[in-house]
Amino acid sequence: MSKIKFSENFLWGVATASYQIEGAWNEDGKGESIWDRFSHIPGNVIKGDTGDVACDHYHRYEEDVKLLKELGIDTYRLSLSWPRIIPDGKGKTNNKGIDFYKRLTSLLRENGIKPAVTLYHWDLPQKLQDIGGWSNRDVAGYFQQYAQYCFKELGDYVSMWITHNEPWVVSFLGNWYGTHAPGVKDFSTALLVSHNLLLSHGKTVKAFRDSNCSGEIGITLNLTPLYSASDSNNDKEAAKRADGYYNRWFLDPVLKGRYPKDMIDWYSRKACVPEFTQTDLEIINSPVDFLGINYYSSGYVKEDKNEWPLEACNVETGRDKTDMGWEINPPGLYDLLLRVHKDYNGIKIYITENGRASNDIINRHGNVEDDDRLDYLYKHFIEAYRAQQSNVNLAGYYVWSFMDNFEWAEGYAKRFGITYVDYKTQERIIKKSGHWYKEVIRNNGF
Numbered sequence: 001m002s003k004i005k006f007s008e009n010f011l012w013g014v015a016t017a018s019y020q021i022e023g024a025w026n027e028d029g030k031g032e033s034i035w036d037r038f039s040h041i042p043g044n045v046i047k048g049d050t051g052d053v054a055c056d057h058y059h060r061y062e063e064d065v066k067l068l069k070e071l072g073i074d075t076y077r078l079s080l081s082w083p084r085i086i087p088d089g090k091g092k093t094n095n096k097g098i099d100f101y102k103r104l105t106s107l108l109r110e111n112g113i114k115p116a117v118t119l120y121h122w123d124l125p126q127k128l129q130d131i132g133g134w135s136n137r138d139v140a141g142y143f144q145q146y147a148q149y150c151f152k153e154l155g156d157y158v159s160m161w162i163t164h165n166e167p168w169v170v171s172f173l174g175n176w177y178g179t180h181a182p183g184v185k186d187f188s189t190a191l192l193v194s195h196n197l198l199l200s201h202g203k204t205v206k207a208f209r210d211s212n213c214s215g216e217i218g219i220t221l222n223l224t225p226l227y228s229a230s231d232s233n234n235d236k237e238a239a240k241r242a243d244g245y246y247n248r249w250f251l252d253p254v255l256k257g258r259y260p261k262d263m264i265d266w267y268s269r270k271a272c273v274p275e276f277t278q279t280d281l282e283i284i285n286s287p288v289d290f291l292g293i294n295y296y297s298s299g300y301v302k303e304d305k306n307e308w309p310l311e312a313c314n315v316e317t318g319r320d321k322t323d324m325g326w327e328i329n330p331p332g333l334y335d336l337l338l339r340v341h342k343d344y345n346g347i348k349i350y351i352t353e354n355g356r357a358s359n360d361i362i363n364r365h366g367n368v369e370d371d372d373r374l375d376y377l378y379k380h381f382i383e384a385y386r387a388q389q390s391n392v393n394l395a396g397y398y399v400w401s402f403m404d405n406f407e408w409a410e411g412y413a414k415r416f417g418i419t420y421v422d423y424k425t426q427e428r429i430i431k432k433s434g435h436w437y438k439e440v441i442r443n444n445g446f
């Protein structure tokens with residue numbers, strides 16, 4: 001195999017999110033989030049796990065920044081807890097909350113690590129859920145105000161802002177399947193939530209342009225390449241619908257200023273499609289500096305009349321799966337990157353998440369030999385490199401995750417980290433994949 005060298009200035013990073021690592025759920029004036037509420041209700045999370053302590057990062061951030069430095073990363077993607085900063089979601093701010101993020105982001109800077117900050121990675125203030133959460137259009141305005149405050153307070157340290165992480169998950173897992181907070185199960189609500197999330201994104205991009213902040217702003221979408229399971233027209237149509245549901249429903253309004261017509265027509269026959277105006281669409285379409293893509297797996301789709309509302313279902317292909325049960329398909333990343341590049345005007349892309357869950361164990365020498373994760377990353381890096389060679393404007397890559405953490409409804413059972421966390425002692429051990437990643441970064445390739 002010939003040598004693989006990524007473009008000059010390619011950014012290598014790792015990612016986390018506030019609720020998944022911070023703990024300190026009710027300390028220093030933090031307000032309750034929807035994930036605090038949801039995880040405290042028995043039956044919502046496997047084994048009754050909660051993010052109350054998680055990786056205790058709130059108290060251990062200095063030690064964690066040392067580890068990040070040791071890994072040699074260029075950039076660290078973290079998220080802010082909105083209720084830590086504004087406990088009720090609107091109105092009074094909490095000095096201790098914003099100070100934590102000032103200390104963290106300035107320490108990262110001192111260590112030569114660029115902070116990439118996600119404003120919303122799912123921990124909505126519960127007080128805002130009490131007035132309808134994202135299904136209430138006013139919340140889009142409160143989000144913009146929260147973001148403006150963060151730009152003012154943290155703008156000197158942060159070089160890259162991400163408005164939302166995976167609005168598909170927030171909309172549909174949170175409000176249609178109900179497996180994520182706030183646990184609502186209504187498809188029309190999920191559609192309304194998706195629109196208000198995108199509206200809040202656009203409002204925030206506009207506010208960013210009006211602020212004195214330097215740096216870049218964009219949004220992160222979880223995208224899945226979807227292939228038809230057969231050559232039949234019905235399966236092809238089903239795959240197109242699934243693509244509309246997972247991908248185009250978010251990509252098109254943000255990057256083209258319109259919702260996909262085929263999906264509006266389809267949803268109109270099944271549920272209430274939210275009312276939106278041309279002005280909303282123009283706001284949502286405010287120009288971004290980049291698109292963040294989270295890639296984990298692909299799908300093969302066939303028609304299934306029993307599956308409401310899409311009348312489509314996924315077919316297993318026999319590929320290896322991760323501990324989450326997600327099929328591993330590295331070339332899917334290449335296909336996805338090329339497709340986004342082609343359909344969305346060569347937009348600059350960061351892979352803001354990629355990684356796998358594995359059943360990691362500490363061996364008798366005290367090491368974690370996660371060869372399966374190393375292999376997963378290696379194969380995906382090759383596809384990212386191939387995409388760069390095909391002129392995709394790919395500017396960086398964040399591995400999910402810096403360390404094992406609270407995997408939402410799966411609790412602590414699934415480990416995604418390149419650093420192992422012993423939840424009893426909070427000891428961190430860099431896994432074999434982490435040591436290997438360090439070398440990839442040092443060589444800007446392998």
Ligand code: IFM
Binds near residue numbers: 017020353407
């Ligand atoms: O842990 C999550 C993360 O919060 C968002 N993207 C997918 C990851 C793995 O499920």
